[in-house]
Structures are given as structure tokens and as C-alpha cells.
Amino acid sequence: MQTQWLRVGVFVAAMSAAGSFLISTARGEEGERNLPKVSNPTWKAECSSCHMLYHPGLLPERSWTRIMGTLDRHFGENATLDPAAREEITRFLVDHSAERQQNRRSIRINQSIKSNETPLRISTTRYFLARHDEVPEAIFQYKSVGSAANCVACHQGADQGDFSESKVRIPR
Template identity: 60%
Template sequence: MKKWMQFLLLVASVSSAGALLASGGGEEGDSRQLPPVANAKWKAECSSCHMLYHPGLLPEKSWQKLMAGLDRHFGENAALDAPTRDEISRFLTANSADKLDNRRSRRIVQSIPADAAPLRISETAYFTAKHDEISATTFKRKSVGSASNCAACHQGAERGDFSENKVRIPR
């Protein structure tokens, strides 16, 4: 009977270790992906023109700068009424990279100089390091468009899933 119990304990241990490794290593592995976030106005307003960028991709100061300049939003007038702008601003800053306890967000913040407030994730050292093997011509492909089109290669980008094993670079 004792050998049978030892065998069951061994099987349970191996199964648990396998599940932990498959999940990416438990708590630390889970913190690699950005947590799910939701705000109806953010989704409606921001995704009406471009992919929905997770707030955990930029720090609070970047979101504040971006929201303060919506009348000149990357060459477009994306101005919103004050209540909508304020709600989206609060949502973005509350879920910004420097507010999340998330490995990816922490690394993004660490890659940004203290006096900088980039408006594009593609302007951060984090992004540059993660995409150093991607040529400029790849970003210019019609199927990709630009470095800002995360969803072209990262199928789960709008959900905050940038898993390298799920990357599919279109031809």
C-alpha cells in the first residue's frame, strides 16, 4: 500500500509540474501577458479608427499627453466631448504600464527615459529590442502596414496577448 501511495504522489507531482510549465511558469509566467481590461467608451472611440491598444503598453504620462492632444492625433482630429475624453483618460491612466503589476508593462516603463513620454509603443526601447530581427521592409509590407499595426502579426494584440509563439508575420 505504501508503494501505491508513493506512486500516486509521484504522478500528482509530475502532473502539477507539467501544468505549471505549460502555463508559462505560474505567477511569473502569467504576468507576461497584459491583464484583460474593458471600458465601453475606450473600445468604441479608439477602435473606430485603429486597433485597440492596451493601456498597459504605455505609462500614465504618455496617455495623458496623448489624450491632451486628440485634436492633433497623429495627423487627425480625434477630439472628444469632455465627459468621454475624461472617462477614457481615467481608464487609460488607471491601467497604464506604470500602474500594472505585470512583467511586460514593467519592462516597457523601464525602457523609457524618466523625462520622456512617447506617444507610440514603437518608440520605446522595449519595442525596438523585441522587434530587432524584423526588417523595416517587413513593417512596410501592405499586409502589415507599419510597426504600429500590432494585430497584423500578433493575433491576440487587442487582448494584450503578445506571445512570441503565436506570432504570424503575413507575407
């Protein structure tokens, strides 16, 4: 009797696993490629005044921890925050960092970084370089772009974590 109940349980678990698999494939390619929508008001306020918001799933935890620990010398700027804001943003970035994501881009970015490396930029990761090897260097220096760090100049929706090919527009 007991083994039979066990079998029923296993069957039900297998069915619901199959069901959620079907639902996730039905959502389509773009959905699982793109990064999920995430937000935090302090992050939004403090990390978008000089540049676009970089989705936390674009870098691993150790990169965010280092970035947040060196805000007094942040790419030539002083981006220091009060301790409470810094802690809140660090926690948010770490909670949604690349190694905690299920989407393909975050997984690939993370895989492209050697375990002994802690990049401070997305735009220097091997993943980024491989995806942009056909974009001429001169385009990144257009006035309308500024630098490779300005993802949103070419990717409409980049600050939402959307890097779909259909939303790429190279400005002039």
C-alpha cells in the same frame, strides 16, 4: 500570552503569502508576461475605429495624458472627443497604465522609457525596438501590415494584450 498570539498571526500571514506565491507561479509564464484583460465600453468604441485598441499597460500615465490632451492633432488626424468621453477614457487609461501593472511586459516598457521622455508611441520605445530588432524594416511596410503600430497584423491577440511568441504570425 500576547506575544504568542502575535507569533501565531505572523505565522498565518506568512503561510498565506506563500500560498498566493505558489498560485501565481502555477499560472505559468505566459499568464504573468501578458497584460491582464481590461475593458471600458467608451474606450472600445472611440479608440478602435482607426486602428486596433492599444492596451493601457503599453504606455505610462504621462504618455496617455499627453495623447488624450492632444486628440485634435493625433498623428495627423482629428480624434477630438466630447469632454465627458475624453475624461472617462483618460481615467481608464491612467488607472491601467504601465506603471500600475504587475505583468512583466508593462514593467519592462516602463523601465525602457527615460523619466524625462513622454513617448506618444509604443512603437518608438526602446523596449519595442529591442524586441523587434530582428524584424526587417521592409516587413513593417508590407501592405498587410502598414506600420509598426499595427501590432495585431503580426500578434494575434494583441488587442487583448497577448504578445505571446506562440501567437506571432508574420503576414505576407
